[in-house]
Amino acid sequence: MAKPVSIEVWNPNGKYRVVSTKPMPGTRWINLLIEQDCRVEICTQKKTILSVEDIIALIGDKCDGVIGQLTEDWGEALFSALRRAGGTAFSNMAVGYNNVDVKAANKYGVAVGNTPGVLTETTAELAASLSLSAARRIVEADEFMRAGLYDGWLPHLFVGNLLKGQTVGVIGAGRIGSAYARMMVEGFKMNLIYYDLYQSTRLEKFVTAYAEFLKSTGEKPVTWKRAASMDEVLREADVISLHPVLDKTTFHLINKETLSRMKKEAILVNCSRGPVIDEVALVEHLKENPMFRVGLDVFEDEPYMKPGLADMKNAIVVPHIASASKWTREGMATLAALNVLGKIKGYPVWSDPNRVEPFLNENVRPPAASPSIVNAKVLGLPVSKL
């Protein structure tokens, strides 16, 4: 049995015990829970990644619901412990839930929540930042400056790529991939090629309308293409950004072979999940192709990087911060808390997880519903008619 962990308690006399495995930004999420008779316990232990044993100790003998993090392994052991403690509600504070064994949750009748929508633009903006930083070699130039190496303007100093008129490739054109595509097309007048299992009609319409606008002002219109295969994107795009979910079909989607199909001077950005890229193969590719650049927010074995990656000048690496804007992180906390609260109170599940704005308006009471429960259908949970 793990040692007891340090916790902060809000509303000690609340009827329902809700545990958050981490302090989360803002206080709205806490207030929403305590207003509805929850005792909120927040783990304040100074350990970034909690083990399964740590979380079992947090759940204890009586727990109605848990808000957890993407770094935790939510499987058989945790869902059975939660159920034994009387709990039926869990929410990841993340849209991605590859750390959750949903089948195990189903087995114990535990609802699994996630936090879509509120992080779409913030995450897309980080992907756009990495694309620009790689294209214009911002990090290398910053290091050069701070090292006192700048001794005057030179025609060849940190020459990078112009994005305008180049092709941006998006793999996984869902919420975030589409938002990123729109930013790159509208912001930098790039042409779009995308690959997804599903057609993104809204994205196509957006680019078509923008092309019409450019034509009407006498500018060269942008173009779009839905690729029939990922290979088409790899061969044609100058900048490729990865935004699929992580599952069996996307594990090591980018590997030695697929890297070799990309242009020698391409830019690859990953703000999805680390294992979508075979990181060992990527390090080799970066070594062999100094003009190939990469911008990474996520890593195969977080928090670690594969050997050699940190030494590569043609790699920009940031620590999984794509959703890290204040508004988004507070919103994620709110959605996660409301997912758990909704299940505890027997509220229905919100009918459209792509439209979560009504839960985020600070001045209005949120709807009596769980914003996004990924196994709602399997558990037969009612759907909100609002």
Ligand SMILES: NC(=O)c1ccc[n+]([C@@H]2O[C@H](COP(=O)([O-])OP(=O)(O)OC[C@H]3O[C@@H](n4cnc5c(N)ncnc54)[C@H](O)[C@@H]3O)[C@@H](O)[C@H]2O)c1
């Ligand atoms: N780095 C971060 O901080 C951060 C932040 C938010 C989300 N994410 C990651 O981004 C992912 C996407 O989030 P979203 O809200 O856009 O989800 P989404 O469900 O709207 O989009 C995912 C898209 O991937 C597509 N897809 C699935 N399998 C595919 C395949 N084999 N090939 C091509 N496309 C495929 C889906 O059809 C879908 O359109 C999340 O699952 C999460 O892992 C990371």
Ligand SMILES: O=C(O)[C@H](O)CO
């Ligand atoms: O899936 C997610 O939501 C991210 O990785 C963290 O925001």
